Amino acid sequence: MTRKTMYTLLSVILAVFLLVAGCSSSDDTPSDSNTGSDDGAGETEETADLPPMTDEEITLTYASWQNLELQRFLADKFMEKYPNITVEIVELEQEGWNDHLTNLASTGDLPDVFWYMGNVDVPIRNMWLGDFTEFFEADPETDNILDTLVNKGYFDGERKMAAPAAYQPYTVFLDENLFEQQNVDMPSPDWTYSEMLDLIEKMTIPEEGIFGYNTYTQIFTMAPIVNADADGEFGWDGEQYDMTTEWADSITQHAEFVRNGNHAPFFDTDEAEAAFGDRELWAASSGRVAMQLDAWWTVDLFGTDEFADKGIKWVPYVVPQGDDATSLNKPAFVDFGSISDATEYPREAYELLKFFGWGREGWEAKLEAFKTLEREDGELVFSHPDGLPLIKDQDIWDELRTLLPEGQYYDDFLARATHPIPLGGAAMPGFQTFLDEVYFGGEYDNVERAIIEGEVNAHDIAPNLTEFINQYYQDALDELFY
Numbered sequence: 001m002t003r004k005t006m007y008t009l010l011s012v013i014l015a016v017f018l019l020v021a022g023c024s025s026s027d028d029t030p031s032d033s034n035t036g037s038d039d040g041a042g043e044t045e046e047t048a049d050l051p052p053m054t055d056e057e058i059t060l061t062y063a064s065w066q067n068l069e070l071q072r073f074l075a076d077k078f079m080e081k082y083p084n085i086t087v088e089i090v091e092l093e094q095e096g097w098n099d100h101l102t103n104l105a106s107t108g109d110l111p112d113v114f115w116y117m118g119n120v121d122v123p124i125r126n127m128w129l130g131d132f133t134e135f136f137e138a139d140p141e142t143d144n145i146l147d148t149l150v151n152k153g154y155f156d157g158e159r160k161m162a163a164p165a166a167y168q169p170y171t172v173f174l175d176e177n178l179f180e181q182q183n184v185d186m187p188s189p190d191w192t193y194s195e196m197l198d199l200i201e202k203m204t205i206p207e208e209g210i211f212g213y214n215t216y217t218q219i220f221t222m223a224p225i226v227n228a229d230a231d232g233e234f235g236w237d238g239e240q241y242d243m244t245t246e247w248a249d250s251i252t253q254h255a256e257f258v259r260n261g262n263h264a265p266f267f268d269t270d271e272a273e274a275a276f277g278d279r280e281l282w283a284a285s286s287g288r289v290a291m292q293l294d295a296w297w298t299v300d301l302f303g304t305d306e307f308a309d310k311g312i313k314w315v316p317y318v319v320p321q322g323d324d325a326t327s328l329n330k331p332a333f334v335d336f337g338s339i340s341d342a343t344e345y346p347r348e349a350y351e352l353l354k355f356f357g358w359g360r361e362g363w364e365a366k367l368e369a370f371k372t373l374e375r376e377d378g379e380l381v382f383s384h385p386d387g388l389p390l391i392k393d394q395d396i397w398d399e400l401r402t403l404l405p406e407g408q409y410y411d412d413f414l415a416r417a418t419h420p421i422p423l424g425g426a427a428m429p430g431f432q433t434f435l436d437e438v439y440f441g442g443e444y445d446n447v448e449r450a451i452i453e454g455e456v457n458a459h460d461i462a463p464n465l466t467e468f469i470n471q472y473y474q475d476a477l478d479e480l481f482y
Contacts, residue, residue, distance in 0.1 A: 049138040051347050055084055058345055060352050061111040063090040063104075064165065064337065065097065069381050070369050071356075077365040078355050085348060090114075098122045112343040113353045115165055115335055118425045119432035120155065123338065124480045129161040130339040135350040136160045144391045145358050148231075148329060148419045153336065155429050156481040165337035165357035166387045169417045170217050170330060172196070173284075173292040173302060173314040178210070179203070189412035191320045193226055196291075197253065203290035204262045209275060211264040212257070213291040214283040216298075217331070220448075223250035225331050225421050227322035233331075233424040233431070234469060241469045248462040255452040264289050287312050295333055300383055303405065315409040318416040332420030336427070358390040367399050388417060430476030434469045 064071065068091065075087040090111045092100040097117040104110050105128060116123045123129050136142055137160070142150060145164070153162035179186055184202060187195055197219075200212035224235040224246040235242035257263045264283035265271035273279035276286050284292040287310050292298070301307075302314040319330045337357055339349040355362040366386075373381040385403050389396050397414060404410045424431035435441075444450040447465070451458050 050135060053082065053348055053351065054345065057084050057086075058348065059086040059088060060113065060343075060345060060349055061088045061090050061109075062113045062352060062356065063092055063101070063111040064115040064335075064356065065092075065094040065117075066166070066356075067381065067386060069373055070366070070386065073369045073373060074356055074362060074365055077362075078352060081355075081361070082348075082351075085352075087352065101128070102126065108342070110340045110342060112340050112345065112349040113337060113356070114340065115337045116162075116426070120162070120336070120426055120429060121433055121476060121480070124155065124161075124429060124476075127341055128338070130341040130343060130346055130349070131159045131161055132163075132339055132346060132350045132353075133158070133160040135347065136163070139354075141354065141359060141391075144360065144393065146390055146392060146418055146420065148421055149334065149358075149390060152334070152422055152427055153338075156477065162336040162338040163353065163357060164334050164390055164422065165353070166335040167390055167420050168296040168333040168387050169420060170222065170319045170332055171294055171296045171298065171413075172317045172319060173294055173298065174317055175287075175290055175292075175312055176315050177311055177313040178287070178290055182210070186315075187317070187320075189317065189409075189416060191317065192323045193223065193320045194323050196320045200257060200262050200291065204260075206261060208288075210288050210290065211275075211283065212262040212289075213293060214264040214289045215254075216292070216294045218251075218293065219254050220247055220251035221331050221423070222293075222319050223247065223322075225329050226319055226325055229322070229325055229327040229329060230421070231329070232421060232428060234466075236424070236428065241466055241473070243466045243469070244459070244462040248458040251448065251451055252458045255454070255458075258452050259454070284314075285310065285312070296388070299404075303383065315407070316413045317409070318413055328416065328419040329421045330417065330419060332422060334420060334422035334426065336422075360391060360393060360396070363389055363391060363393075363396050367396070367403070370400075370403055388414070392418070428473065429480055430472035430474075431469070433476065434472040438465070438468050438472075 062071070062075065068089070071089050075089055078087055079085060090104070094117075098119070101110065101114060101116065101123075105126060110128055114128075116128070146167075149164045149167075152164055153160055155161055174186065176186060182203065182205065184199075187199060202212075203210065204212040221233055224230045224233065228235055228246045230236055230246075231238050234247055235245065254263075264286075265275045267282065268279050270279070272281065272283070276283070276288075283289050284294075285307065292314065296316075299316060302312075307314060321328070337353050339346055339353055343349045355365075370382045370385045375381055384405075385400050389400060401410065401414055425435070439447050444456060444461070447456075447461070450456045
């Protein structure tokens with residue numbers, strides 16, 4: 001990262017310090033480095049290459065689906081740092097989010113800083129995304145972003161047009177009480193993908209009505225990322241997709257698990273009614289499922305009395321390591337934000353985007369909010385942190401750890417959750433359009449259903465699907481950027 005030349009002996013010492021800090025920040029685990037941030041003047045040692053912030057009185061608008069009380073708290077903290085900037089929170093319903101943004105943009109009121117939902121093609125086609133490459137690449141804090149996220153948002157390979165704003169890891173929950181009842185050892189926190197599959201089969205006990213797993217997230221999303229060290233869904237390697245290997249193998253395995261009764265009955269089916277006596281009972285609350293493949297936010301639900309009263313003790317595991325993997329990549333729900341292409345204040349909007357997203361000072365404020373924000377009845381707004389840090393600073397991760405339940409499971413989880421891989425729709429042009437028009441809306445109506453029901457063989461259709469998705473990606477680039 002570039003630094004302006006200094007002309008004193010003190011600067012030499014500082015340069016050595018920065019070199020050491022920069023080296024430590026590239027480790028595979030969160031580092032102890034603290035990059036700091038500017039004080040509003042824009043000309044400190046840490047931000048010398050960034051253009052100065054304005055000292056004029058300005059207003060910036062911000063829109064996301066974060067908790068509204070958290071948004072207001074962060075806005076207040078940002079305005080404390082920059083007293084000349086007023087932050088106005090634009091309140092929108094999460095349902096139909098991109099439509100709401102479209103309506104605002106049509107009247108020239110697109111927020112200066114905003115999150116988009118799911119399909120990145122929408123903001124790109126509508127030319128909402130501002131180019132903040134200059135700021136991002138000159139910012140010392142960029143080095144502090146988790147390694148697998150720092151390069152996301154360069155949709156055309158050159159311009160930084162979006163950045164990760166929030167991170168919720170894929171999580172595999174295991175019912176520790178059920179494992180104990182069946183005298184089956186809990187796996188190591190460094191468990192492997194094949195161990196997970198073996199446990200799914202081992203913990204399927206038909207005579208006791210016990211199922212190996214239930215899904216919200218899917219093994220065929222996990223497998224290409226953890227087994228093939230992919231940088232995205234469907235075997236994305238940074239240049240192209242390949243659905244012919246890990247995806248085809250894992251969805252075939254999932255289909256077999258469903259047909260063989262390893263998977264819990266699907267919601268609102270005759271099979272669910274036969275198994276649980278209630279066709280609308282969520283399988284994860286039945287006490288008869290060994291693993292729930294889910295998302296980090298479900299920690300909140302699983303910590304309620306409902307599950308404890310039923311004798312269910314869900315504990316979190318990271319998605320298992322690929323048996324022959326060389327990376328620590330794990331699938332994750334990652335939300336993205338950007339600055340408006342029409343904003344009058346791109347430099348200041350960038351700082352607001354960073355503060356609400358990956359900035360260290362913003363994360364310090366979030367931790368304070370998680371600990372202190374209360375509702376009118378005195379209950380905390382957050383029973384656990386709203387997502388994991390986007391940065392490597394170990395002290396931030398350590399502080400977040402104090403806000404989670406006691407137990408080694410959470411220590412083990414956080415230590416292995418530092419290489420998130422975003423899902424395709426928000427991160428990859430053309431991906432969601434492929435899903436809508438081919439994967440869930442093409443010849444087979446729903447590819448996953450057709451494979452599970454035995455209508456098609458995954459390996460037979462995978463080459464064609466691979467050709468389709470790569471073409472959709474290229475078409476999106478051609479349409480959106482050239």
